[in-house]
Amino acid sequence: MNDAPSNNTKAMTRVTHKPVAERRAVVVRFCGDSGDGMQVAGAQLTYTSALAGNDIATFPDFPAEIRAPRGTLAGVSGFQIQFAADEVLTPGDEVDALVAMNPAALKTNVSWLKPGATVIVDDDAFDDRGLRHAGYDANPLEDGSLEGFDVLRAPVTSLTKEAVAETGLGRKDAERCRNFFALGLVYWLFGRDMQPTLDSIEAKFGEAEGGAVAAGARKALNAGWSYGETTEALERSYIVPAAKLPPGRYRNLTGNEALVLGLIAAARLSNKTVFYAAYPITPASDILHHLARQRAQGVRTFQAEDEIASVTACIGAAFGGAMAVTGSSGPGIALKAEALGLAVMLELPMIVIDVQRGGPSTGLPTKPEQTDLLLAMFGRSGEAPMPVLAPAGPGDCFDTMIEAWRIATRLMTPVMVLSDAFTANGAEPWRVPELSELERIPVTHPETPPEDGPFKPYSRDEMLARPWAVPGTPGLEHRIGGLEKKDGTGNISYDPANHQHMTDTRARKVENAQALIPDLEVFGPETGDVLVLGWGGTFGACREAVQIARTEGLSVAHAQLRHLNPFPKNMRDILGNYRHVLVPELNSGQLSAVIRARLEVPARSLSKVQGRPFTVHEILTRIRELCAGETTA
């Protein structure tokens, strides 16, 4: 099944001697202090689950604070993963197995548990101090409040210390191995191969502290597994068979990683060099981090002095003929607004990535929201339209980047891409495309002046795109700027009729993107009671809710809108085929408002603004209500 580069030390595929039961899908959630390494544990379980052939979806859920006070509710960091033998669309509404490293982690996550779920706690952390920090009056492990769950009180801290004692690690470093103990226990519970993680430990820690850190992590992982095998509290482990993924080469990718690969691929396909300018901001910074490592691929990154400098540096780079890209989150996109108006006016291609987070203002920096749609579409002075795309999940970020660059260069326009914290940090298996599957992006720059007169920088082709003449080309010297300009020559013009013409032209040019984008596709019946129309990171929850509703016999279909501006050509027709159009959005109804205004379709909003993704159940409930009762909009 896999040919992943494996092990130098063919250590051990340890096999359990206890009974093994089969499950089709399992949701695991690690939670602990921000410094407890929960994201590392989650990423490792993700990787090994993918290698085992499961389909997966993940949801890293962490606080904005780097290290909140230890043991407090504010500092709890979580990582949820669903792995399954069938297609997985979401990280799961409810948790089958919760790992809580301290009382605060238990308290903040107990509400996610499925009835009968397995709860693994670090019993050592449930002392008076830990309980007090979490605000527990009584020990929840002893007061009966966890009745109905399968609670495993594992002395994680003390067993970890014992396991790593001979490595010579100090107390603090020893305690930092607790996450690997917990991971080892989870590996036992779900029959995971430990070798990939042992290899990762080697690669990551190597010779740190004379190899003691790697040795400690290894020993803790093995100790966790052994604990699962020997403790009488666990009667059996579980196995989730491999999913039937389409054949091909796969790897795990987060949304931000996929964006980066997509940008580099788009540059290659168009024979361009990526210039990525950005200012650090959660949750977009990882794009900068990943790109900064890709110098060998020709990528040039620029950490600017502020958001405005990053987008204006892009304007300079684009003027020079580069593939200019900037990325940020809502607050940064707001700061870029004036410059984006200039980019629209200059009609230069570039990509603008908005990894949306909770707002307004600083808001919820690490939490997902879709509240920047109207900002992306309209948030500039004057009328400054630009195409807006939204990837349907982590893997789709790759294709979205290529498509965004194709549109940007074909139409000579900035293109906005709306990701979100959920999509950016979530991971899923991604089928690695062959280069031959990817269509080249033809980009040309005029090289000689026209024979019939001076070069006209604002002359237009059949799509209304202007020529991308770059400095260094003799005979094509020209000046562009933010003042309104005469169509054709580009000279400053205050002529009223020309301004009307240019405003209309800029709008029509963006509308022309309709010719470059595919029709809206429907999953499910072509007509019916309800069409669930989602966009961006809500894809999985929408699709899964529709799948379940259809097994219940409901007349419901799903469409994922990847193109928010302009809408696909067939969109109005599609929407007209259903009694109700339901638009689930992590905002207060922004897309549904645009649909009502532009298509005059009475779309219904399902709104949620809590810094959390939709659960499948929330969407399913609304579908059932619409199918059951309400007959007209």
Next chain:
Amino acid sequence: MNKPDIIPEPMPADYATDQEVRWCPGCGDFAVLNQMRKVLASIKAKRENTVFISGIGCASRFPYYLDTYGLHGIHGRAPAIATGLKRMRPELDVWVVTGDGDGLSIGVGHLVHALRRNVNVKILLFNNRVYGLTKGQFSPTSFPGQISRSTPFGSVLEPLNALTTAIAANASFVARAVDTQADTLSEVLHRAAAHKGSVFVEIYQNCHVFNDGVFEYAKDKKTRADHVVELADGQPMVFGANRDKGLRQKGFGLEVVSLGDGVTEGDLVVHDEQAAEPTLAHLLAAMRHPEMPEAIGVLRAVERPTQNELMGKGDAPMKTQEEADRDLETLLKGKDSWVVE
């Protein structure tokens, strides 16, 4: 085109566009524009390799009047636009034209960072100590007491000094010139064009509509010699209509002394543009009329690595299409992929 073998010497007029220059008649900007065209012709600048970038303000109309590549940007952001362009197109000669509002108020954040990065662009800041295009508000370089439309009772705040700001940002080339002083302006622009690294030139520019005569002390042929010191590298700092005054070190500062009575040129500070520490340049930049003569000419010209030299070291070498495709395939595959049959 008829005689391809003969490349004519470029003339200043070759750098003019067909666009009507829309500054107020008598504006100091005309003088700078004319000098710029002369300098471009003199250095035989290739029009296709020359780019002028500006922000917003009267000065920022500059690119429209030069038949090179040009970009008229948004308020204050020209240095950032130029930084992006220069990073990707190091072979271009990039000039930034800005003003005291554009460069020292809304855009000062970009200005200092372009200078500290030593981006190889030439930044010309036209300082008229007033907002002109918005019709007469005080600017960050206005002096206390200046009556403007937004300070009807007189400005009360300390101005920002353009040159000490640039020096604080470790600018590698810092100079000052006066719009109508053709000789020094020409020399400074020639030196600016030749400098490798960030150039910052403050040009005193008269706005005769909203702030007329603010630089008269430095412009008036009769008085200027007593109010400015024209810098010459390696030379003692002598000034005055009769060349009878000079600058001498006093404590950590400078003082004006009269030559004679035992004071000789040997007692005066000798200009050193290339001093590694910008202490002298700072003292010269801080001299303010009327207490002190103001420095005209090149205050600082040092060599240090440019942004492109530093960042360009990591740039990937050119690859063939096949190499690049193969590298991309390796990248996409990653280190942790697996195959599903």
